[in-house]
Amino acid sequence: xxxxxxxxxxxxxxxxxxxxxxxxxxxxxxxxxxxxxxxxxxxxxxxxxxxxxxxxxxxxxxxxxxxxxxxxxxxxxxxxxxxxxxxxxxxxxxxxxxxxxxxxxxxxxxxxxxxxxxxxxxxxxxxxxxxxxxxxxxxxxxxxxxxxxxxxxxxxxxxxxxxxxxxxxxxxxxxxxxxxxxxxxxxxxxxxxxxxxxxxxxxxxxxxxxxxxxxxxxxxxxxxxxxxxxxxxxxxxxxxxxxxxxxxxxxxxxxxxxxxxxxxxxxxxxxxxxxxxxxxxxxxxxxxxxxxxxxxxxxxxxxxxxxxxxxxxxxxxxxx
Numbered sequence: 531x532x533x534x535x536x537x538x539x540x541x542x543x544x545x546x547x548x549x550x551x552x553x554x555x556x557x558x559x560x561x562x563x564x565x566x567x568x569x570x571x572x573x574x575x576x577x578x579x580x581x582x583x584x585x586x587x588x589x590x591x592x593x594x595x596x597x598x599x600x601x602x603x604x605x606x607x608x609x610x611x612x613x614x615x616x617x618x619x620x621x622x623x624x625x626x627x628x629x630x631x632x633x634x635x636x637x638x639x640x641x642x643x644x645x646x647x648x649x650x651x652x653x654x655x656x657x658x659x660x661x662x663x664x665x666x667x668x669x670x671x672x673x674x675x676x677x678x679x680x681x682x683x684x685x686x687x688x689x690x691x692x693x694x695x696x697x698x699x700x701x702x703x704x705x706x707x708x709x710x711x712x713x714x715x716x717x718x719x720x721x722x723x724x725x726x727x728x729x730x731x732x733x734x735x736x737x738x739x740x741x742x743x744x745x746x747x748x749x750x751x752x753x754x755x756x757x758x759x760x761x762x763x764x765x766x767x768x769x770x771x772x773x774x775x776x777x778x779x780x781x782x783x784x785x786x787x788x789x790x791x792x793x794x795x796x797x798x799x800x801x802x803x804x805x806x807x808x809x810x811x812x813x814x815x816x817x818x819x820x821x822x823x824x825x826x827x828x829x830x831x832x833x834x835x836x837x838x839x840x841x842x843x844x845x846x847x848x849x850x
Contacts, residue, residue: 537573632645633647661680715786
């Protein structure tokens with residue numbers, strides 16, 4: 531900060547985490563996961579040189595070195611999979627972060643990369659994050675009801691097979707939740723129509739529907755669904771038809787928006803999964819070629835020694 535290469539965060543901690551969550555810069559994702567809020571920073575824009583990619587890459591690498599990692603935020607199982615024990619200043623973990631490569635994938639006609647998934651020496655490092663409700667003192671103000679925070683963590687998968695299984699599970703889970711929330715929307719529609727049909731005696735049936743919905747989403751972690759439960763569903767008392775109908779309609783909108791989010795999650799995860807399967811197929815083909823060339827050497831060890839060396843050279847080049 532003294533030489534003004536970085537700027538201390540001037541935002542509230544939850545707003546800063548939301549900014550980090552939206553960012554494509556890996557050092558900001560790392561801050562969100564590993565740093566205490568007192569150490570949040572951003573790179574001074576004047577630190578970059580226009581058009582100089584190599585220099586600017588060094589600025590981002592220096593930002594990773596600058597991060598203050600709280601060892602308490604690093605899970606032991608991740609360190610075991612990476613095969614390291616933390617240095618006192620966590621520099622060996624930062625060196626891994628500087629050497630890992632983001633997963634590139636094809637999105638329609640454009641080649642993109644994800645800040646969420648990185649590869650390092652055959653292992654996969656995942657920086658997962660999701661929005662949560664802002665922890666407001668109840669009763670919350672209207673602004674606090676709409677406010678969100680972020681929770682994030684790092685996971686390390688030992689091989690591409692584990693990574694593929696993870697992405698398949700995310701897609702399955704997103705599709706299951708879509709179906710669950712569609713069923714909930716049907717209950718909300720039925721409750722709204724019940725109010726329209728019988729404004730005086732709708733209470734018991736509508737409240738039963740609402741209690742079933744609350745039970746269905748009791749363990750939901752989505753910020754939108756958690757907020758909907760507290761600020762809409764819990765306030766349906768079955769005594770004021772106009773107010774209850776507005777609350778149910780607001781809940782309908784929230785579930786519709788959450789379903790749209792889940793569709794987006796499944797879509798992008800599918801793109802990542804396609805890329806991972808392509809990587810796996812590429813590795814399989816490299817191994818098949820290696821085995822084939824070794825077999826040719828074994829057929830005639832005297833004259834095939836060059837083929838033996840070429841087999842290792844080709845495989846080494848493919849791994850690079």
